[in-house]
Amino acid sequence: MDQKIKLANQIIKLREQSGLTQESVANKLGLSRQRYIAIEKADRDLNIEELEILSTLFGISIIDFFNEPRNNQKFVQMYFYILKQIGKVQKTKLAKLLYLADFRNFYEELEPMSGVRYIRREYGPVADIFFEITEDLFDRGKISIEPFNDALMISSTTNDIEDNLLSNDEKMRIKDICKLWKDKRVGEIVNFTHQQKPWKACLDGEYIPYTLIIQEDPANVYKPIA
Numbered sequence: 371m372d373q374k375i376k377l378a379n380q381i382i383k384l385r386e387q388s389g390l391t392q393e394s395v396a397n398k399l400g401l402s403r404q405r406y407i408a409i410e411k412a413d414r415d416l417n418i419e420e421l422e423i424l425s426t427l428f429g430i431s432i433i434d435f436f437n438e439p440r441n442n443q444k445f446v447q448m449y450f451y452i453l454k455q456i457g458k459v460q461k462t463k464l465a466k467l468l469y470l471a472d473f474r475n476f477y478e479e480l481e482p483m484s485g486v487r488y489i490r491r492e493y494g495p496v497a498d499i500f501f502e503i504t505e506d507l508f509d510r511g512k513i514s515i516e517p518f519n520d521a522l523m524i525s526s527t528t529n530d531i532e533d534n535l536l537s538n539d540e541k542m543r544i545k546d547i548c549k550l551w552k553d554k555r556v557g558e559i560v561n562f563t564h565q566q567k568p569w570k571a572c573l574d575g576e577y578i579p580y581t582l583i584i585q586e587d588p589a590n591v592y593k594p595i596a
Contacts, residue, residue, distance in 0.1 A: 373480060373581060378412040380435050384428040385410075398427055444535040445484035446503060448472075448544065450526055451533055453513070455548035458525040461504070461515070462493055463551070466559045469495040470547050473568065474592040475540060476580040483540050490572040494563035498577075521556070547592050554594055562594060 385395055396406035399420055408414035416424075418432075425432045445468070452467050453459065459467075472482040473495075488495040497503075504524070507513045516523045533541065551559055563569050568582040583591065 373584075374415070375412045376480075377416070377435055378410050381424065382410050384424075384430070388428055390427075395424075395427065399423055440485035440487070441535065442484070442486065442499060442503075445486050445497065445499065446507075447531075447533050447535050448483055449503065449507075450531045451536060451541065451544050452548055453524065453526040454531065455545055456552050458516075458523050460518075460556050461522040461524050463556045463559055464524055465496045465500050466494050466563055467544075467547055467551060468497055468500065469563065470551075470592045471540075471544050472497075473580060473583045474543055474547065477583045477586065477591045478543075482580055483536070483543075488568075488578045490569055490574055490576050490578055492574065494560045495569060495578055550592070550594055558594060565595075566590060 385392070392406055392410070393403050396403045399406060405414065409416060421432050421435065425435070448468055448471055449464070452464060452471070456467075468484075469488055472484055472486070472488070476482045484497075486497045486499055488497050504513070504515075508515050512526070512528050514525050514527050516525075536544070566583070567585045568578045571582050572578050
């Protein structure tokens, strides 16, 4: 679905949840009802000032307009599918591979695989549920975490792994990413994500909008630098 249509649908949903009419929202924006209706039909772009007015009106942040529906269960399937491809992998590297899978999928399909939100951290983007999921899987004996030098290595301890939520195309994308990065050092994948527009455009601790990856050069979406 086109990003403009997604935004329009989000605005309609938020307006209706807030119990507001089209006319009242149009008045807040200083627009005629007809011009506002064009926004809800995805026939008119919003500028940043208008987005700020709407975010205040609906009680959300601007980034929330662009958040994708999240699927934590699918994120876990992505997690194990990567482990299946690579075997034992450093914790930091696993976090980056998940990021590359979600953002590559958004670049190519205009929707992520899982829709979980990624935060800009010192060592690159990390899903906001990554550490929670990792701890839960470890506590339930689904993964093993072993120290190795200054790192932690993660591997699966179960063969009972579901991947039914992943399409064949999504599995192909994950396989491509794992094949490209499997033998690369952790520092290389961290540096790669640091060079991308999504990480550069945000501050530490901020959520990274999926839409930022669209601005990236096609050769720099997920492939390691030769």
